[in-house]
Amino acid sequence: MSLPSRAPDILGETGLSSFDAIVIGSGAGGSTVAYALTKHGKNVLVLETGDNYFPGLDDPAPGNPVPLFSNDELKFRIRHLIEPDPLLEPRTFRESEADGDRAFTGDVNGLPRNVGGGAVHADMKYPRFQKTDFLLGSLLGDVPAANFADWPLTYDELEPFYTEVEHLVGVQGEHGSDPFASEHSRPFPMPPGAPMYVALLAAEGARKLGYAPFPYPTAVNSRPYGGRPACVDCGMCSGYGCPNNSKGSPAVTFLRTALLTGRCQLRYNATVSRLITSGRGASVDAVEYIGPDGNTQQATADVVVLAASAIEDARLCLLSDADGDGLGNASGQVGRNLMFHYQTTGVGLFKQRLHGHRGRAITHGMSDFRGVPGDPQRPLAGVIEFGASTELVFEAKTYALSLFQRGPMLAKLLQQSPLRDHLMGLTMQAEDAPQLSNRVDLDPAVRDVYGLPVPRITYKNHDFELSAREFYTPKLIELLGAAGAQFAFVAPPDTPSGSRHIMGTLRMGDDPSSSVCDRYGKFHDIENLYCADGGVFVTSSGFNPTLTIQALALRAAGNIVSPGSPERVLTL
């Protein structure tokens, strides 16, 4: 009973046999670390649990890679090509311990598993955080039952890393167009691309009400950049891998550069199951993983970097100390302070067709609802994305399976398309208050296909974000009306949250008693273990997290290369 054989699942320099660093995860954080370490002469092994859809990623010939991605709703949205398949890697969810072991099993905030990581499915909105986002512990004071704290670094310290990443991946945007943005030392490397009709209508409505819409900073080429072509606005962007590499995806930017140095080896379909420690857990000696054939293997290096996303990083710490409290968990904080952006979607239905399926998902947004820390008249929520990204099969299933329509009425709804072609969606990415009780631990019974306990998410919203939603709901509806909607409403929130912005669980801080990682992402308790993704976030901010993940990852790698002087990896 043998399965069909496949080529060895390795990219990059296959001849490497000893490594300075092992990076777990090939997404936004891991790719950035691999880039910076290999650039500075280190040999790096990247382990990626998912498959590779970028054949030729390690081929220096121009035109490579030729992705296996496409404008195919079934492959991406229905059949789990890149998202974790709930039959293989379910997660469990409960709001609190009162729900028992679990209330739901299936897809819980799953990020894509593939070379290039979660960012493959992103439409690459790349805003920076604001200066005040790093200071919410001080600015908000005591918020009962929440765990707000200042970050152990400032915006000014991170600014050069933001700038470097924006230029390396290629971010389009209009310098100075967001009046609430903190200062940028350099303008965006590319101007905004073509605007979407739906976004222009929303922006016009916003201006009527005195708001300040702007072209959304987006890591998508608006002209040829970095050897990759301009985006053609194909429309199948959010949720899809990019067929022509015009998205500045971590795979085709940082990871490809790393692979072409000859100092990087990437093993995919390689699922890390455990970190093996010595010296009572003071250092990581080896990384154990399950290879493409299902056999367990080990790899060793001086430094290990967790970059498998906030939920999987924390899970790995817990899996690695099955009889104890979890690796690096002297603070008791591992897995806690799990945050998602609390997403509120305002829906406008227009008389005319808006063809939101044309374009790169989001072309404009506004920061007016981000608010001001401590001002009750302007509660903290988040950026608003002006968009419309319902898809056809999804739309059809909504009518048939959620609204129970069939026969001539189903046919008519598909023709008139109120919930797709006439739809404007305004999504607010609101600050999600960190709470000790919102956490990742291991499910006591449910396993993944590798036989490992799956992550269990225990998560309930705080009044902080619930009241912000209530505050901004009428304003969202007013905005949709000003944009010309015939109808407007706010979609009910999902439980579990459908957010793919996943943060916290390995919070960074200066005090080892209240944080897991230090200001560079190094574990306080473990001398050679780092985290380089959203796991280290102290608070969630109200802006898409990927750019900040990469800026922090670049800084973490800088600290590995030159401890205490991470800025030495900067080139701009």
Added chain:
Amino acid sequence: MKRNFSRRDFLRLTSIGALAAALPWTLEGCGDGESPVPFFSSSERATLEAAAERILPPQAAIGPLEAGAVDYIEGLLTAFEYNPPRIFAGGPYSGRRPYPDNATGRPSQDYPPNSFDRFLPLSRVKEIAWRVRLYGSDSVPGGDFNDAVLAPTLGLRTRYSEGVQQLDAKAQELFAGPFSALTPELQDEALLQSDRDFAFLLTEHLLEGMYGDPAYGGNRDESGWRSVGFDGDSQPLGFSIYDASTGTYKERAGAPLSGPNPSEDYAGFDDEVLELVANIVSGTGGKRFS
């Protein structure tokens, strides 16, 4: 999940169970151009096609029959009779749209090859997932790892065999005839009174077959997309073309990105749709502006 004793349970209890479980692995995959043995018999197919036409009647003379929506379901259920299995169509391009010409900002006459029809090989674990989905978790080695906690996953092939059989049985019981021979009104009644889970499953796959990519066997010649006026896949052309000579964009005249459609009607929705929309809006505390 409580359910009746099924063919699958029968297989488990008999010595042929092990053989049946191994069967998918030992089948030689069909190459290009070969057709596997159909999953549905002609009478099962007639039942499904009749039910599909009731769930989604033809629009602009295109319905499930014309679009091949049942072929899509057949393709899903027999995916492992091809090598590679027909689960994930290839990429990046279908070959139906041309490349952009960046020197002029207009569509070129140059078309990429169709790579959608080169289905992707499955990794070891993805193969487990899709065999479980089609054949059931207890028929696939390594697929039953959560069955003790979460109950077994029933395979789609079993669900379809049993679902069609039950629909015909319901037609027989209520109206003394096979489902496909009933009048449309009686078919509606039989559907309403039949197993709701199966009706939902069929609806879900029918809609995928109507509006998913033609590479999966449905949406024949993009007829499903045409029937609702959807642009379909657009790569590599897309909707904005970078013009290197001016450093700006050109949009496609018939399919604009930044403005309304050229022949756009602002008629909005008819009364029935308007009523449904108004109900959703009032149910969610929304507002009507005009």
